[in-house]
Amino acid sequence: MADFLHFCNQFSPLNQEAMEELFENLKIKHFQKGDYLLKIGEVCKHLYFINEGLTKTFFIKDDKEFINVFGIENRLFTVFESYVTQTPSNFNVIALEPTTITLISYSEMDKLCKKHHGAETFFRKLASLAATKMTRRISEILEENATERYNLFVKENNQILQRINLGDLASYLGITQQSLSRIRAKK
Amino acid sequence: MADFLHFCNQFSPLNQEAMEELFENLKIKHFQKGDYLLKIGEVCKHLYFINEGLTKTFFIKDDKEFINVFGIENRLFTVFESYVTQTPSNFNVIALEPTTITLISYSEMDKLCKKHHGAETFFRKLASLAATKMTRRISEILEENATERYNLFVKENNQILQRINLGDLASYLGITQQSLSRIRAKK
DNA sequence: CGTTAGTTTGAGAGGACTCAAAGTCTGTGG
DNA sequence: CCACAGACTTTGAGTCCTCTCAAACTAACG
Numbered sequence: 427m428a429d430f431l432h433f434c435n436q437f438s439p440l441n442q443e444a445m446e447e448l449f450e451n452l453k454i455k456h457f458q459k460g461d462y463l464l465k466i467g468e469v470c471k472h473l474y475f476i477n478e479g480l481t482k483t484f485f486i487k488d489d490k491e492f493i494n495v496f497g498i499e500n501r502l503f504t505v506f507e508s509y510v511t512q513t514p515s516n517f518n519v520i521a522l523e524p525t526t527i528t529l530i531s532y533s534e535m536d537k538l539c540k541k542h543h544g545a546e547t548f549f550r551k552l553a554s555l556a557a558t559k560m561t562r563r564i565s566e567i568l569e570e571n572a573t574e575r576y577n578l579f580v581k582e583n584n585q586i587l588q589r590i591n592l593g594d595l596a597s598y599l600g601i602t603q604q605s606l607s608r609i610r611a612k613k
Numbered sequence: 614m615a616d617f618l619h620f621c622n623q624f625s626p627l628n629q630e631a632m633e634e635l636f637e638n639l640k641i642k643h644f645q646k647g648d649y650l651l652k653i654g655e656v657c658k659h660l661y662f663i664n665e666g667l668t669k670t671f672f673i674k675d676d677k678e679f680i681n682v683f684g685i686e687n688r689l690f691t692v693f694e695s696y697v698t699q700t701p702s703n704f705n706v707i708a709l710e711p712t713t714i715t716l717i718s719y720s721e722m723d724k725l726c727k728k729h730h731g732a733e734t735f736f737r738k739l740a741s742l743a744a745t746k747m748t749r750r751i752s753e754i755l756e757e758n759a760t761e762r763y764n765l766f767v768k769e770n771n772q773i774l775q776r777i778n779l780g781d782l783a784s785y786l787g788i789t790q791q792s793l794s795r796i797r798a799k800k
Numbered sequence: 801c802g803t804t805a806g807t808t809t810g811a812g813a814g815g816a817c818t819c820a821a822a823g824t825c826t827g828t829g830g
Numbered sequence: 831c832c833a834c835a836g837a838c839t840t841t842g843a844g845t846c847c848t849c850t851c852a853a854a855c856t857a858a859c860g
Contacts, residue, residue, distance in 0.1 A: 485752065492755045494748065506748050510741040516752075539734065546733040547726065553740035554697040560747035561681065561693050565672065565703075567754050568679045568787045572848075592807060600755045605848055607808055759816075779839060792816055794840055 479525025
């Protein structure tokens, strides 16, 4: 909880009242390894802040997984399209480890945004930041080849590298696990 | 101007006062084919709404262009990271045709957001929508091969297909223009 | 100790790349 | 009205990266 408070403050401080209201309505939930946070077809009703653990957000095509993003400690994420429009999700979200998550429900956020100008600012900045990160990911995928993408990932996500298995990392990088294994072997 | 008004209203209606204030501070600018709307290293100070014409947003690596997004009539866009954080842009933006653009300055938007709760909502939704679209693009790049991506682009952007040259389209799709030429030839 | 999940290695196929050259189109000046 | 320059597109040949299918190896765990 302290972590989430810290996250909020460094991000875009809310006023006392909005903050209290936000924190009153948070829920904390635990997931076991392999548990679904969200299944394809369900509406994503929450923002997820990871207190502890690791998740993957992915879709499936031709029996292959495509990982969109890893949920990492002290980061906030959601399934954007589903959450924003409250329509069925195209993505699954699964816990890769025992995971503890702070949940912010859509209806709460919506209420909060309507009531407090500052909350609206907070979530505007959040969405902007998400868009920024996605722009970078698009650039990376386009400009870098598999080896370069792997090196970049290692550089920027060293903390979680050991916790992600080969297949999942390959899927995130957009290559097969055999290819990734060979990339690693070359070093 | 009417187009932009229409865009705003269907998107997330602003109240009368905020709307008037927004429209008072809009600027309209014309660009010739080849003109820069923004250069790498400059801070992106505007949201761009295309009244007429076409633009490309791209960066360069090893003398190759990588197109991030095309600016299309009646759509709003910006260089997100630069605009949101007011730091130097990693992207160029160029007019591909004679182009007329409605500009919303960062400082105006910021002022408006601080003053009007509704404006904040408007821009929150805008950022959310942008993030949603980018998620889709990431999925597409990962899951579809070059031919499929081309077909998808044709399907969804038929209106501008004839106006974009082969090299630019290839760059957007993340392939060489030779490859794209061969994909087209196969049909 | 056997089962299962995860990783590595091999061989061959195919897609996309590079370098190179030849067409095609379009607009301008003679 | 033709000729030529410059921009754009297509085609060819060879290479390389990544994929697929297959099999072997290596934990980790009950």
